[in-house]
Amino acid sequence: MTTIKDIAEYTGVSATTVSNVIHGKKNRVSPQTVQKIQDAIKELNYVPNMFARSLVSSSSKVVAMIDHLPTRTDANFSDSTLQLEVLSTLESILRENGYYLMFRRVETAEELTSFLANWNVDGLFVGGVIDEAFYEELEKTSTPKVYFDCYECNDDVCNIAINDSDAVENAIQYLIDNGHKRIAFASQPLHDGYVMKERFKGYKSALAKNNINFDSHLVFESEVGLDACRLAAKEIINTPGITAVMATTDLMAAGLMTAFRENGIRIPEDISIIGFDNFSISQMTVPPLTTLNHDMKIKSRLAGENMIKMLNGEKAEGRVECKADLIIRESVAKLN
Amino acid sequence: MTTIKDIAEYTGVSATTVSNVIHGKKNRVSPQTVQKIQDAIKELNYVPNMFARSLVSSSSKVVAMIDHLPTRTDANFSDSTLQLEVLSTLESILRENGYYLMFRRVETAEELTSFLANWNVDGLFVGGVIDEAFYEELEKTSTPKVYFDCYECNDDVCNIAINDSDAVENAIQYLIDNGHKRIAFASQPLHDGYVMKERFKGYKSALAKNNINFDSHLVFESEVGLDACRLAAKEIINTPGITAVMATTDLMAAGLMTAFRENGIRIPEDISIIGFDNFSISQMTVPPLTTLNHDMKIKSRLAGENMIKMLNGEKAEGRVECKADLIIRESVAKLN
DNA sequence: TTGTAGGCGTTATCAG
DNA sequence: CTGATAACGCCTACAA
Numbered sequence: 001m002t003t004i005k006d007i008a009e010y011t012g013v014s015a016t017t018v019s020n021v022i023h024g025k026k027n028r029v030s031p032q033t034v035q036k037i038q039d040a041i042k043e044l045n046y047v048p049n050m051f052a053r054s055l056v057s058s059s060s061k062v063v064a065m066i067d068h069l070p071t072r073t074d075a076n077f078s079d080s081t082l083q084l085e086v087l088s089t090l091e092s093i094l095r096e097n098g099y100y101l102m103f104r105r106v107e108t109a110e111e112l113t114s115f116l117a118n119w120n121v122d123g124l125f126v127g128g129v130i131d132e133a134f135y136e137e138l139e140k141t142s143t144p145k146v147y148f149d150c151y152e153c154n155d156d157v158c159n160i161a162i163n164d165s166d167a168v169e170n171a172i173q174y175l176i177d178n179g180h181k182r183i184a185f186a187s188q189p190l191h192d193g194y195v196m197k198e199r200f201k202g203y204k205s206a207l208a209k210n211n212i213n214f215d216s217h218l219v220f221e222s223e224v225g226l227d228a229c230r231l232a233a234k235e236i237i238n239t240p241g242i243t244a245v246m247a248t249t250d251l252m253a254a255g256l257m258t259a260f261r262e263n264g265i266r267i268p269e270d271i272s273i274i275g276f277d278n279f280s281i282s283q284m285t286v287p288p289l290t291t292l293n294h295d296m297k298i299k300s301r302l303a304g305e306n307m308i309k310m311l312n313g314e315k316a317e318g319r320v321e322c323k324a325d326l327i328i329r330e331s332v333a334k335l336n
Numbered sequence: 337m338t339t340i341k342d343i344a345e346y347t348g349v350s351a352t353t354v355s356n357v358i359h360g361k362k363n364r365v366s367p368q369t370v371q372k373i374q375d376a377i378k379e380l381n382y383v384p385n386m387f388a389r390s391l392v393s394s395s396s397k398v399v400a401m402i403d404h405l406p407t408r409t410d411a412n413f414s415d416s417t418l419q420l421e422v423l424s425t426l427e428s429i430l431r432e433n434g435y436y437l438m439f440r441r442v443e444t445a446e447e448l449t450s451f452l453a454n455w456n457v458d459g460l461f462v463g464g465v466i467d468e469a470f471y472e473e474l475e476k477t478s479t480p481k482v483y484f485d486c487y488e489c490n491d492d493v494c495n496i497a498i499n500d501s502d503a504v505e506n507a508i509q510y511l512i513d514n515g516h517k518r519i520a521f522a523s524q525p526l527h528d529g530y531v532m533k534e535r536f537k538g539y540k541s542a543l544a545k546n547n548i549n550f551d552s553h554l555v556f557e558s559e560v561g562l563d564a565c566r567l568a569a570k571e572i573i574n575t576p577g578i579t580a581v582m583a584t585t586d587l588m589a590a591g592l593m594t595a596f597r598e599n600g601i602r603i604p605e606d607i608s609i610i611g612f613d614n615f616s617i618s619q620m621t622v623p624p625l626t627t628l629n630h631d632m633k634i635k636s637r638l639a640g641e642n643m644i645k646m647l648n649g650e651k652a653e654g655r656v657e658c659k660a661d662l663i664i665r666e667s668v669a670k671l672n
Numbered sequence: 673t674t675g676t677a678g679g680c681g682t683t684a685t686c687a688g
Numbered sequence: 689c690t691g692a693t694a695a696c697g698c699c700t701a702c703a704a
Contacts (some may be wrong), residue, residue: 001456003696003698004698004699005697005698012677013674014676015425015699016674016675016676016699016700017673017674019699022552023699027673028673028674030674033673034695047450047453048454049453049456049699050387050454050455051387051388051391051455051697052391052696052697052699053698054387054680054698055385055679055680055681055682056679056697056699056700057698057699058680060387067424073617083420085675087420087423087439088441091439092441095441100438100455102438102439103427103434103437104427104431105424105427105431113381114383117383117387118383118386118691119387120337123689158640168449224614224616254617254620255616255620257620258620261622280560280561280562280587280591280619281617283562283594284591284593284617286597286622288594324638337681339680339682340682351681351682351683351691351692351693352691353689353691355682355683358682363689364690365689366689369690371689373684382683384682385678385680385681385682387681387682388681388682388696389681389683390682390696391695391696391697391698392682392695392696393696394696395681438698
């Protein structure tokens with residue numbers, strides 16, 4: 001491993017001069033020595049040691065994406081909104097700006113603060129499910145933070161979210177406009193402070209605005225796997241009068257559609273369905289799924305750019321709301 | 337930030353003693369001081385500074401997952417076999433063993449070696465597409481490495497792979513056993529050293545074993561998006577006599593199925609199809625897709641465990657071949 | 673324009 | 689059992 005010292009000896013100057021060249025302080029070094037040193041750096045393959053650098057500079061260049069592993073045993077990985085595409089986008093932006101991405105999952109807030117101290121983390125992306133206690137602990141640290149879809153967050157912390165409630169409200173309104181009245185809500189478990197709860201709010205408010213009474217029997221909590229969907233579908237079928245289902249995930253919508261089909265229920269003739277995510281599968285279901293679109297690429301780009309702002313000492317935006325709009329395909333029937 | 341020095345002053349001992357306690361060298365410290373120091377550590381919230389530690393210890397505790405960003409412009413992200421589930425599994429295993437996961441994408445081998453030196457990386461997971469030059473450069477470094485699905489790798493380097501060729505060969509054999517003779521191969525672009533090429537080999541060898549002439553007109557290269565699949569489907573339809581399609585990805589299979597349906601082609605009556613991956617969507621297509629299953633969770637666990645072995649100075653396995661078996665569902669018809 | 677000195681937090685060596 | 693001391697690679701005054 002080549003060090004600054006090596007370069008210094010090799011070129012016959014002091015370590016300070018080498019350091020100055022590395023940091024582009026050209027006004028302090030003669031052009032010839034600059035050249036000489038740069039050549040030596042190339043020749044000896046010098047790269048800075050981040051550990052030495054960080055130790056002395058109070059900036060680690062480490063930005064972490066943390067994923068909150070809830071201790072709840074019924075939570076599974078798909079609870080997290082995190083996707084690889086997000087990580088990749090963030091990594092690109094960080095890389096372009098001289099930062100490095102660590103990926104860390106934590107269970108408790110203490111684990112997290114230890115981690116932050118361990119690595120003197122410069123910035124933090126927070127995805128996944130976070131509860132209130134966790135959030136409050138987190139906000140005690142001064143590390144720049146960008147949240148994804150955080151519902152505990154105050155409006156002034158940088159929080160890249162979509163307005164899940166509004167989105168679902170629109171979808172339900174669309175169903176109502178098409179003559180549906182008994183609309184089921186199928187979702188992963190509705191824990192507080194979790195995305196699905198927010199989508200649930202939109203469901204209820206749409207009903208309220210249209211003077212439709214909320215009926216808790218029309219709420220079906222289920223996991224996204226096909227087996228779970230089959231169970232949920234059975235319950236939906238056995239509940240009389242349901243003409244439409246709002247599923248909080250494309251995956252669940254697709255699962256329900258499969259289960260409906262297995263039971264001889266036609267979509268949308270017998271039952272209409274709307275999904276959420278606009279994943280590529282939503283185009284491939286039979287029939288193509290009407291769903292709510294939100295663009296993770298845009299969201300992660302926003303997150304990354306705001307992080308860089310904060311790392312540069314600039315002020316970042318507070319809550320950023322991305323709209324999720326309804327993509328109308330063929331899974332909703334018009335009732336007469 | 338609390339340092340060892342702080343603890344030392346607080347408890348009235350030397351930094352060395354504190355360090356000894358931290359490292360559990362209890363035989364060198366009296367029980368009382370151990371207690372005193374441990375209390376102080378709790379009280380002052382001491383956590384070690386990884387930068388200082390790494391600087392002096394020649395082990396960074398950083399393990400990186402790198403993803404090779406090919407410079408090819410036609411390569412898109414889905415070329416990578418990397419999935420978030422993989423990262424999460426790796427992170428868990430590393431965390432349990434005191435390591436930290438960095439995620440880094442690199443374009444060139446030089447970028448990678450710089451990165452390794454920058455962070456004195458202890459271990460490396462290599463996923464995604466790698467070409468031969470890249471591989472050779474990589475093998476010059478002594479960093480412990482675990483590859484995913486590497487086809488350039490020698491058999492003695494740790495390489496967690498599935499036998500793509502065998503898997504596809506089995507699938508094709510299954511089609512042939514069901515009376516199919518003109519079988520199309522639909523795949524993402526067939527670049528050298530890339531998974532799809534390997535799957536292609538299996539296709540060809542199955543044909544050869546059954547004395548069916550290979551016909552290059554039956555090979556359809558396409559991206560996975562629905563639009564691309566529509567184009568590919570058109571070509572397949574316009575090629576006379578094809579009774580079955582081997583798609584190298586469930587996503588592509590689903591896309592083709594959608595496109596076929598749009599053209600009034602029934603599956604499996606008019607055309608049979610087999611996918612690859614056994615993603616959850618493969619259960620939800622109409623009809624359910626016969627596909628090749630490979631379990632990323634098992635693969636990543638194997639990768640993680642072998643990495644830990646190597647980090648502990650033990651010898652890891654060389655090439656590990658996971659089998660991908662055929663999941664028979666309803667997308668293949670028996671011809672008579 | 674260049675060099676010297678001190679210190680960042682931790683660990684290892686060696687002496688008491 | 690305990691404590692000085694030096695070293696890891698780098699950076700930032702400050703001095704020359």
